Amino acid sequence: MILLLGSSGYVGQAFATELRRRGHSFIPLARKAINYADFTLLFDYVRKVKPEFIINAAGSRGKPNVDACELAREETLFANTLLPQTVARVCSMTGTLWGHVSSGCIYRGAKLILSGNTQNVEGAELRRLFAEHPERICGYTEWDEPNFAFRHPPCNFYSGTKALAEEAIRGPGRVYIWRPGMPFNERSEPGNLLWRLQNYARVYDGVNSISHLEDFVRACLDLWEMQAPVGIYNLTNPGAVATRQVIEMIQRILKPNRRFEFWKDDEEFYLRGARALRSNCVLDVSKLLATGVRIRPVEKALEDSLRHWTVSVGELVHH
Ligand SMILES: NC(=O)c1ccc[n+]([C@@H]2O[C@H](COP(=O)([O-])OP(=O)(O)OC[C@H]3O[C@@H](n4cnc5c(N)ncnc54)[C@H](OP(=O)(O)O)[C@@H]3O)[C@@H](O)[C@H]2O)c1
Numbered sequence: 001m002i003l004l005l006g007s008s009g010y011v012g013q014a015f016a017t018e019l020r021r022r023g024h025s026f027i028p029l030a031r032k033a034i035n036y037a038d039f040t041l042l043f044d045y046v047r048k049v050k051p052e053f054i055i056n057a058a059g060s061r062g063k064p065n066v067d068a069c070e071l072a073r074e075e076t077l078f079a080n081t082l083l084p085q086t087v088a089r090v091c092s093m094t095g096t097l098w099g100h101v102s103s104g105c106i107y108r109g110a111k112l113i114l115s116g117n118t119q120n121v122e123g124a125e126l127r128r129l130f131a132e133h134p135e136r137i138c139g140y141t142e143w144d145e146p147n148f149a150f151r152h153p154p155c156n157f158y159s160g161t162k163a164l165a166e167e168a169i170r171g172p173g174r175v176y177i178w179r180p181g182m183p184f185n186e187r188s189e190p191g192n193l194l195w196r197l198q199n200y201a202r203v204y205d206g207v208n209s210i211s212h213l214e215d216f217v218r219a220c221l222d223l224w225e226m227q228a229p230v231g232i233y234n235l236t237n238p239g240a241v242a243t244r245q246v247i248e249m250i251q252r253i254l255k256p257n258r259r260f261e262f263w264k265d266d267e268e269f270y271l272r273g274a275r276a277l278r279s280n281c282v283l284d285v286s287k288l289l290a291t292g293v294r295i296r297p298v299e300k301a302l303e304d305s306l307r308h309w310t311v312s313v314g315e316l317v318h319h
Helices: 009-019 039-049 067-073 073-092 121-134 157-169 192-197 213-225 243-254 265-273 288-289 299-308 313-318
Strands: 002-005 027-029 053-056 095-102 110-114 117-122 175-179 182-183 211-212 230-233
Touching: 002 009, 002 288, 009 027, 009 175, 009 182, 009 288, 039 073, 053 073, 067 073, 067 157, 073 095, 095 213, 110 121, 117 121, 121 175, 157 175, 157 192, 175 213, 192 243, 211 213, 211 299, 230 288, 243 299
Parallel strands: 002 027, 002 053, 053 095, 095 175, 175 230, 182 211
Antiparallel strands: 110 117
16 A cells, blocks of 8 residues: 555645555545644554555645745745655665655756867756757756755755655655756646746746656556666656747647747846745756656657647636
8 A cells, every 4th residue: 555645736636646556555645634843743654554565645735836835935945855854764664665745946057068078067058058059968967966046055945855755765765866957738727837838928938858747657666667877867758948939839739829029148047036036957868768668758748748739628718
C-alpha cells in the first residue's frame, strides 16, 4: 500500500489518478484527517499502516504565482522545507522508501558549450542563443549544484525553500527526488502552463524545460516500479522550448486569430509584471532516460496537448 500526501493538490490529484489506473492500493491522506506535518502523528501513522512507499506531493507553490510566496514566507518554508524534512525523518526511522516532488526551478538559465568549455547563460542572451544555436545549449544535470537557491542568490523565496528541502532530505533514508518543470497538459485549468499563457495580459518569453503533468507522474511511478536507484531525477519532457515557440503553437493549433502581447524585455517584466525573480531554466534528462523510462519529447507533448485541448463544461457556459 502507498501513502499519498498532498493528494488534493494539482500534482497530487494526477498521482491519485495514475495510481488508480495502475491498480495500486493507496491512501490519499489529507491534512484535515491527520496533520501529517506533525512528526509524532505521521510517525505513529506510518508505523501502524506500514506503507511500502510514500509519495510527498504536498507543498506550497504560491497562488496565483510564486510572487505570493514572497509574502507568505512562513507558510512557504513550512510546507516546502520543514514538511519534507519531517517526512524524511519518519521514513528514515521506519525504513520506508519514499518519493518527493521537488522542482526544476532551483536553477536559472542554461549551460552554453563554447569551444569545449561550458558557461552559464540566461535572460536575453539565452533567448538569442537558443534561437540561433540551439545545439550549443545544454541543461543542468543532477550533478550541477542549484544556482537559483538561498546558497546562490539571487533567487525567489519559493525556489530557495525547494532547494533547501533537497538538502534537508538527502540523508540516510531512501528517497527519489523528482524535479518537474512547469506543468502542462490538455485540460483547460489554471494550474496548466498552456492555460496560463492564454490568460496572461502579457507573456514573458523565457526558455524552459517543462513537464507534461501526467508524463511526469508516470515517469515517477515507473522509476519506483522498476526499482531504479534512488536519488535525484530531472523529470521534464526531453528538450527545451522558448515561450514564443509555445505561443506560436497555440496560434497554429488552437487560436489562429488570437494576438498575444509580450513584455518588451526583462526590465519591463520585472518592473511591471513580476515581484519575484523567475527561474526559467533548461534541464538535462539523460539520467532519467538512461534508466529506460520513456517520455515524449517536449514538442510532441505540447503538440498532443494542444490537439486534444478540452474545455470544461463550466468554462463553456461562462463564455
Ligand atoms: N504546480 C506547479 O507548477 C509545480 C511545479 C513544480 C513543482 N511543484 C511542486 O509540486 C508540489 C505540489 O504542488 P501543487 O501544484 O499540487 O500545489 P497545490 O495544488 O496548491 O496543492 C498543494 C497540496 O499540498 C498540501 N499541503 C500540505 N501542507 C501544506 C501547506 N502548509 N500549505 C499548502 N499546501 C499544503 C495540500 O494538501 P492537503 O489536502 O493535505 O492540505 C495540497 O493538496 C509542491 O511541492 C510544488 O512545489 C509544483
